[in-house]
Every structure is written in C-alpha cells, then in structure tokens.
Amino acid sequence: MKQNHKNPHKAPEGYFDSFNERLMDKIVKEESIIPKNDGFSVPDLYFETFNDKITNRTTSKVVRLHSYRKYYYAAASIAAITLLAFFLSQNNETEFGFEDLATAEIDAYFETNGLGLSSYELAEVVDFEAISVLDITQEENDIEEELILDYLDENVDELEYLNLEYEKFE
Amino acid sequence: MIVEETLVSELKNTQTQAKAFEVLVNTYKERLYWHVRRIVLNHDDADDVLQNTFIKVYRSIDGFKGESKLYSWLYRIATNEALTFLKQKSRKLGVTSEELQTKLVANLEADVYFEGEEIQLKLQEALATLPEKQKLVFNMKYYQEMKYEEISDVLETSVGGLKASYHLAVKKIETYLRGD
Numbered sequence: 114m115k116q117n118h119k120n121p122h123k124a125p126e127g128y129f130d131s132f133n134e135r136l137m138d139k140i141v142k143e144e145s146i147i148p149k150n151d152g153f154s155v156p157d158l159y160f161e162t163f164n165d166k167i168t169n170r171t172t173s174k175v176v177r178l179h180s181y182r183k184y185y186y187a188a189a190s191i192a193a194i195t196l197l198a199f200f201l202s203q204n205n206e207t208e209f210g211f212e213d214l215a216t217a218e219i220d221a222y223f224e225t226n227g228l229g230l231s232s233y234e235l236a237e238v239v240d241f242e243a244i245s246v247l248d249i250t251q252e253e254n255d256i257e258e259e260l261i262l263d264y265l266d267e268n269v270d271e272l273e274y275l276n277l278e279y280e281k282f283e
Numbered sequence: 284m285i286v287e288e289t290l291v292s293e294l295k296n297t298q299t300q301a302k303a304f305e306v307l308v309n310t311y312k313e314r315l316y317w318h319v320r321r322i323v324l325n326h327d328d329a330d331d332v333l334q335n336t337f338i339k340v341y342r343s344i345d346g347f348k349g350e351s352k353l354y355s356w357l358y359r360i361a362t363n364e365a366l367t368f369l370k371q372k373s374r375k376l377g378v379t380s381e382e383l384q385t386k387l388v389a390n391l392e393a394d395v396y397f398e399g400e401e402i403q404l405k406l407q408e409a410l411a412t413l414p415e416k417q418k419l420v421f422n423m424k425y426y427q428e429m430k431y432e433e434i435s436d437v438l439e440t441s442v443g444g445l446k447a448s449y450h451l452a453v454k455k456i457e458t459y460l461r462g463d
Contacts, residue, residue: 134431138428150399151399151406167308167338171338266451273444273448
C-alpha cells in the first residue's frame, strides 16, 4: 500500500508490534468468567501522600552508637579466638574420606534417595537449549498437548524453565 | 515519558539525586503498589513492602549496572521484597505458606480496602491454590496488563514458559470459579 508521506499522525513506538497481543487479551477477558476487576482499593489520598513517607525515611539521620563500638571489637576478638581454638583442636582428629564409606552404605543411600540429581545438576549435563519438550510431543501426535502441559504442571516445579514452544499456548 | 538512561545517571549523581528519586517514585509507585498488593493482599502490608522497596532502590542505585531495564529491576526488587515478607510472616505465625495464603484470603472479607463481592473473593481463593509463579504471571498479565516481554524481563523466564503458565492459570481459575 502506498504510504502517505505527509501523514502528520504518529503511533507510539511498538504500537503495532503489540497490537495482536493486546487484542487477544481483550477478547480473552471479554469471554472469560474471571472478573475484570479484582476488588482491591486504597485509602483516600494514599498515592498523593506516599512520597512524604519515603522522603522521611531517606532523609532521617542514623544515630550511630560509637561509644559501644570498642566493646563490639573486643567481644568479636574473643569470639574469633575461641572459635579458632575450637577448630584447631578438632583438626587433630582423624579425617574421614570417601573410601571409608562401606559399599553397602553407598548402595543403601542410592536405594533410598534414587540418583538424587536435582534439575540444576541435570541441566549441567543435558543441553536443554538444544531440545524443546514439544519436539518429543510432535512425534507422538496422538498425545494431547493439553494433557502433557497438565502433566508437566503437576510434576515439574519450574515449568517456565522448560524450553517450551510458546505459540502452542496462545 | 521519562528517559531511563538519563534518570539512572541523575539518580547516581548526588547533585541531582533527590529530584530524580522523586521522579522515580512518582513514575512507579502506583504500578509497583498494585503489583505488591496482589501478592500480599492487605493494604498495610503492601504499603510497608512498597516503602521498603523504594528505600532499597535508593540505597542500591549505585550498584545498578543498567544491564537490565530500570522498570524490570524495580519490579524484581518489589517481587523479592513481597515474597520475603510473606515468608517471614508465615514463619512468625508458625504456619506453612499455603496456610498463610488461606488465612490472607479469609481476612479479605473484613478488609475495608477490599470492595470485592463473592466472585472476587472466589477469585482470590482460586489464586491461593496456584503455584507462586503462575499466580505472579496471571496477575501481571490479566490485571496489570503487562506484555509477555516485560514479564519475561522481570521474572527472567522465557516468553514461552510464561505463556504456558498463564494458559494454565486461566484454565485453573476458570475451573475453580465454575465450581467444577
């Protein structure tokens, strides 16, 4: 379409980029039974007087208790010496290493705890960027995406960190 | 419309700091208030958390490197403050975070600054059953009308993940409200 170069009207930056999203949101809201207003209100003039509270707190002087400071140092030194003495005496005892663990104990540990790898530890080994959860589901078209999403929701703590292909959930 | 870079540099300069901080508070106080209020539910708690958020911003502005946008940094501080506040509250009361959520919703009935009717109360009950992240995403999208890109900047999660979370949240809330 031919552009009118003399058009004096301007749309805000990014207006058209986000237009579809805003339109979809509006449609969802119109059709939803979720109320458009969630009922919260604020006291009269709350926002008008809010700045004063902040100004009072940022300008109030902090009174330092200088006279007590030397006692704090003395107390801290004594505590540090006591702790040092304690740890030095502990170190004289024999240290235990991995080899001291009986194989049976190690087996028992994995028996009760499974492999026990956290999602973070797994992420260290598996390159999640390279594969999307929905790459797998696309091959199994008979599995309802909605069901998978429900399953993930119930079983994965941090759903947002999965590499989900978002167009599916528009 | 304020230019972020200018405001940040004015905030770091002791000569212009006071004025720039006022601009910052004026620009973001309402938005951040509603964000915090929907997490802590009670007005007085929201007021405390909002004040603490701005005080924290004031004290740590020198450490703001500008790697993220100013608004997302502010939202992040506000979110952390609000969630920490709730954790402390549940510890103080000796209840789990789920029990605290139920208690907070129950308190809304007597709250003078909650003008909701039955449907709004039911909405809060539904929200209380959602995982923390889904609740945040839902409120930021549905009530604060933030764009996914903005929410993604604040919560540091992918837009795809957020869309999935929002979709799930809407579905669960609608199911709850229908009483299925």
